[in-house]
Amino acid sequence: MVAYRHLGSSGLKITEITYGNWLTHGSQVESDTAIECVHTALDLGITSFDTADVYANTAAEEVLGRALAGQRREGLEIFTKVYWPIGPEGPNDVGLSRKHIMEGINGSLRRLGVDYVDLYQAHRYDYATPLEETMQAFADVVRAGKALYIGVSEWTADQIRAGQELAGQMGFRIVSNQPQYSALWRVIEEKVVPASQELGLGQIVWSPMAEGVLSGKYLPGAEPPAGSRATDEKGGKRMIARWMRDEVLTAVQRLRPVAERVGLSMPQLAIAWVLQNPNVSAAIVGASRPEQLVENVKASGVVLEPDVLAAIDAALEGVIERDPALTRSPATRPA
Template identity: 85%
Template sequence: MVAYRHLGSSGLKVTEITYGNWLTHGSQIEADAATACVRTALDLGITSFDTADVYANTAAEEVLGAALKGERRESLEIFTKVYWPVGPKGPNDVGLSRKHVMEGINGSLRRLGTDYVDLYQAHRYDYATPLEETMQAFADVVRAGKALYIGVSEWTAEQIDAGQQLASQMGFRLVSNQPQYSALYRVIEERVVPTSTALGLGQIVWSPMAEGVLTGKYLPGQAPPPGSRATDDKGGKQMIEAWMRQEVLTAVQRLRPVAEQAGLTMAQLALAWVLQHDFVSAAIVGASRPEQLVENVKASGVVLDEDVMAAVDAALGDVVERDPARTRSPEQRPA
């Protein structure tokens, strides 16, 4: 069964492998397959589920809500987010204004079929709205009982610090940040992690397998496997392009003997590597087939020794992205 960890310094416990439906529910796979994946996640002991209003333009929340219907609500941890354009994408259908936050939470609750979410997250930082307005809106969402905890996603260290100061003044605290993080993408380590740790935020990391590249299924000099994310024109192909360079794919293949020696698949090694870091509260995994989850959850509880961690570093070498400036939000709200 999947192990639990505290979400930052809060009292909330979440499964260290969390099921996310970013590029799957309502987009890449049909509702029946999505429901099968959610049911498998539950059977495997995953009780934490991450979504967002923008995923498939609200359809992902609806699919997740339907899949979880009938489950004991108190036994689940449901996360969602607000910021990106939704609905008809009018001028107020985006950002972190009070209007959009309040309408966003109400819409998410309706689609998810629940009275509250456990974690409500600012999906990016909004430069067009005063931070005080955003944090006051989140404070009111918490006081109304519509969200139990508040988090952020892809905020810089400075933005997290300023947000936490305001949150504390308003009677709540930020408990989490949701950044991209993997053995290939470590941009949060220099600035975001130390600030978050000092302020009590845990990291709920997305793309721990670098869009699937760290599974080793993409081979240098060969076409992507049919049906893989790199062949998906609905969004998956665009997201994975940055990792499809030949030097990256070659470096990833050097991880194969490391995984074999550790008795793991390459996907399990990627997840286990992320979970070795105590600043990580959870790693988000998606799935288009239940069997993917069955294999991935085997990374929970795995302890990698220092030699394995060093071997991962040596294999990937200088293809690892470490630039802290890569943590950023759009300077302007997306149209």
């Protein structure tokens, strides 16, 4: 069964492997298969589920809500997010204004079929709205009982510090950050992680397999496998493009003997790697087939010894991205 970790320094415990439905539910995967994946996650001991209103333009929340219907609400940890435009994308359908946050949480609760979410996250930082307005709106969401905890996603260390200071003044705390993090993408390590440790935030990391590249299924000089994310014209192909360079794919293949030495598949190795960071509360994994989850949850509880971590670093030397300046939100929000 999947192990639990505290979400930052809060009292909330979440499964260290969390099921996420970005790029799958309501988009790449038919609803019946998506619901089967969620039920498989529950059978495997995953009780934490991450989504967002923008995923498949609200359809992902609806599918997750249907999949979790009838489950004991107290036994689930449901996360969603607000920021990106949804619906007709009018001038107030985006960002972290009080209007968008209040309308966003109500819409998410309706689509998910619940009275509250466990974690409500600012999907990006909004430069066009005063931070005080955003934090006050989140405080009111918490006081109304519509969200139990507040988190952020892809905020810089300075933004996290400023947000936490205001949150404290308003009677709540930011408990989490949701950044991209993998053995290939380590930009949070220099600044975001130390700030988060100091302020009590845990990381709920997305793309621990670098869009699937760390699974090892993409080979240098070869066409991507049919049906893979790299062939998905709905969005997956665009997201994975930055990793589809021969130098990266060659480096990833050097991980294969490392995984074999410790008795793990390459996806399991990638997920286990992010879980070695003590500031990581959970790794988000998605699935287009239930059997993917069955294999990936085996990364829970794995301990990678220092010599294995060193071998991973050596294999990926030259293609790891560490620049902390790449942790950023859009300079301006969409119009």
